[in-house]
Amino acid sequence: MILSTLTTEKSIHPALFTDQITPAVRGILEKSLLGEELSVEEACVLFATQGEDAQAVLDTADKVREKRVGDTGTFVITRNINFTNVCYMGCRFCNFAKEKGDKEAEFLSVEQVADRAEEAWKRGATEVCIQGGLHPDIDANYYRELIVAVKKRVPEIHIHAFSPFEIWYGCKKAKLEPEVFLSELKALGLGSMPGTAAEILDTEIRKQLTKNKLTTDEWVRIIKAAHSVGVPTTSTIMYGHVDQPIHWANHLKLLRDIQKETGGFTEFVPLGFIHYETRLFNDNPDKVRPDFNSRRTFQNARYCATHAARLHR
Numbered sequence: 001m002i003l004s005t006l007t008t009e010k011s012i013h014p015a016l017f018t019d020q021i022t023p024a025v026r027g028i029l030e031k032s033l034l035g036e037e038l039s040v041e042e043a044c045v046l047f048a049t050q051g052e053d054a055q056a057v058l059d060t061a062d063k064v065r066e067k068r069v070g071d072t073g074t075f076v077i078t079r080n081i082n083f084t085n086v087c088y089m090g091c092r093f094c095n096f097a098k099e100k101g102d103k104e105a106e107f108l109s110v111e112q113v114a115d116r117a118e119e120a121w122k123r124g125a126t127e128v129c130i131q132g133g134l135h136p137d138i139d140a141n142y143y144r145e146l147i148v149a150v151k152k153r154v155p156e157i158h159i160h161a162f163s164p165f166e167i168w169y170g171c172k173k174a175k176l177e178p179e180v181f182l183s184e185l186k187a188l189g190l191g192s193m194p195g196t197a198a199e200i201l202d203t204e205i206r207k208q209l210t211k212n213k214l215t216t217d218e219w220v221r222i223i224k225a226a227h228s229v230g231v232p233t234t235s236t237i238m239y240g241h242v243d244q245p246i247h248w249a250n251h252l253k254l255l256r257d258i259q260k261e262t263g264g265f266t267e268f269v270p271l272g273f274i275h276y277e278t279r280l281f282n283d284n285p286d287k288v289r290p291d292f293n294s295r296r297t298f299q300n301a302r303y304c305a306t307h308a309a310r311l312h313r
Helices: 023-033 040-047 051-069 110-122 140-153 164-174 178-188 203-209 216-228 245-262 279-283 292-305
Strands: 078-082 127-131 158-161 190-192 233-239 265-272
Touching (some): 023 040, 110 127, 110 140, 127 140, 164 216, 216 233
């Protein structure tokens, strides 16, 4: 058996060595342990597992993690700074956006952002994550000035800032190609970029989530542009809404393909849908039901499905 060549202790994979494991699942997990790429169809099989099969996925995911990165965990101390919650994109999954004039609307000046970055640095932070809504009064210089102000105040802090949607917005305002705009931001001190605004990289699902957000192709274009000019990014998915396992699998395959091409992803961040006070949930309470099982299944199976794509550390 293939597994016998990978480990001498059955205790490492107790579930894999039981008679209850479905042969198809066992074969897929063996491929994952060997570092072979899984197909979209195979990933969907893992996402659908239950009982002993699901436990086998969990055990394999843990082994894959151990083989790939070991048991040493690392972290940074970061502060999230949302410079504005004013946004008119109308995303149905969002409970963050406000309109100008709302009593809860906020729009920080560049100096206020720098103040918060400096406060974070003094309290031990090594990084700030800066993002915001697409405020209609923002121009491209605002993004540039944010980086300059933070770096002037705290030269050594790492700036992790601006989603692909914000970069898209800045490019439109500046009338620049993504590579040019991102190169400018990098020269000013941008260290890395969050790969948010991905949600589900599937055209039909995105239409249900929002009609105004950047398309899958636009998201990929900006991510690849960032990697091409030396700005690493994270990668994300938002799951547990109107999506299905096939959409997770296609999303992961796309991220894996990008990573094979650019090597620019530093990490993968799965984000469970937070449904409170969102139009997506309120309009479809019987259809949109985030549940623990889908979150657990996704978290475990995605380790196996993305095993062949290395992330920088």
